Amino acid sequence: MAHTNFSDLLEKGKLKRLGIMGGTFDPIHFGHLVTAEHARESFNLDGVLFIPTGNPVRKKQSGVTDKELRFKMVELATEANPHFEVSRIEIDRPGDTYTVDTLRELKTIYPDEVDLFFITGADAILDLLSWKNTHDIGEMASFIAATRPGWDINVAKQNYELEQIQVDICYLEVPALAISSTYMRQRIKNRKSVRYLTDEKVTNFIFDHQLYMS
Numbered sequence: 001m002a003h004t005n006f007s008d009l010l011e012k013g014k015l016k017r018l019g020i021m022g023g024t025f026d027p028i029h030f031g032h033l034v035t036a037e038h039a040r041e042s043f044n045l046d047g048v049l050f051i052p053t054g055n056p057v058r059k060k061q062s063g064v065t066d067k068e069l070r071f072k073m074v075e076l077a078t079e080a081n082p083h084f085e086v087s088r089i090e091i092d093r094p095g096d097t098y099t100v101d102t103l104r105e106l107k108t109i110y111p112d113e114v115d116l117f118f119i120t121g122a123d124a125i126l127d128l129l130s131w132k133n134t135h136d137i138g139e140m141a142s143f144i145a146a147t148r149p150g151w152d153i154n155v156a157k158q159n160y161e162l163e164q165i166q167v168d169i170c171y172l173e174v175p176a177l178a179i180s181s182t183y184m185r186q187r188i189k190n191r192k193s194v195r196y197l198t199d200e201k202v203t204n205f206i207f208d209h210q211l212y213m214s
Contacts, residue, residue: 006047006085010110018110019048020118020141022090022099024056024181026065027206028077029198031179035146038174039119040083043144047083048119050074054090054097065211067091076201100133103140116141122151125169138167146172188212 009015021036036048052071056064064070071091078084089105090097099118106116118137122145128134179197187194189212194203206212 006049009046010114015046015110015114017043017045017115017117019043019045019144020051020103020106020116021048022051022053022102022118022120024053024064025050025070025074026181027070027184027198027202027211028074029179029181029184029202030196031148033077033081033199035172035174036084036119037081039117039144039146039172042172043117043170045083045117047085050078050084050086051090051102052086054093055095057096057098069209069211073202073205076205077199079201080199098132100131100137100140103137107140117144118142119144119146121145122147122171128167135166142168142170144170144172146174148174185212189214 006015006018019036019039021032021039023032025032036050039045040048052067052074053064054067068091071086071088074086078086090102093101093105103116103118110116118141120143125143125145128143131137184194184197187197188206194206
């Protein structure tokens with residue numbers, strides 16, 4: 001099934017609530033996909049836009065896989081879902097990648113009547129105050145904070161520092177899939193199977209390009 005064209009939905013006035021799924025996706029896995037799909041259904045989103053990070057500031061020291069390879073993996077993983085679309089907005093933008101810059105650019109693409117929902121892990125919410133221009137982010141998008149295995153959702157809800165900023169945060173419980181990109185990379189490096197952790201097309205792409213082998 002082909003992707004829904006968000007531009008077509010916008011022209012027809014049917015794009016009102018858009019999820020934004022940002023991340024390094026190094027590599028993308030079923031945890032990302034399940035989170036996006038549950039957010040779409042739970043918050044009545046018209047679609048979810050996956051945005052692979054171009055030059056992630058927080059991961060400069062650890063190093064990341066080439067952005068074009070990561071982008072291709074996200075394309076492969078999402079192509080079967082008609083409600084998912086992938087954007088090159090951060091891949092093509094030069095310089096360091098900041099969420100606030102991405103949201104500002106999205107606001108020039110989508111009109112004010114399209115509500116943006118930034119989907120992220122609940123643990124990332126605790127670091128929200130350290131993000132660049134947090135107040136501006138809160139004015140442009142709401143947050144959907146997805147819980148991860150072993151995470152106490154009340155920890156984030158009771159974070160009084162977050163009450164100091166005008167950010168709308170909703171919490172979403174997702175199935176306990178103990179999968180992470182780090183876990184996948186370690187298994188590949190140790191020559192362990194990653195079957196059923198990500199889409200088979202992504203797995204084939206990883207081995208065809210000899211990613212994470214060393």
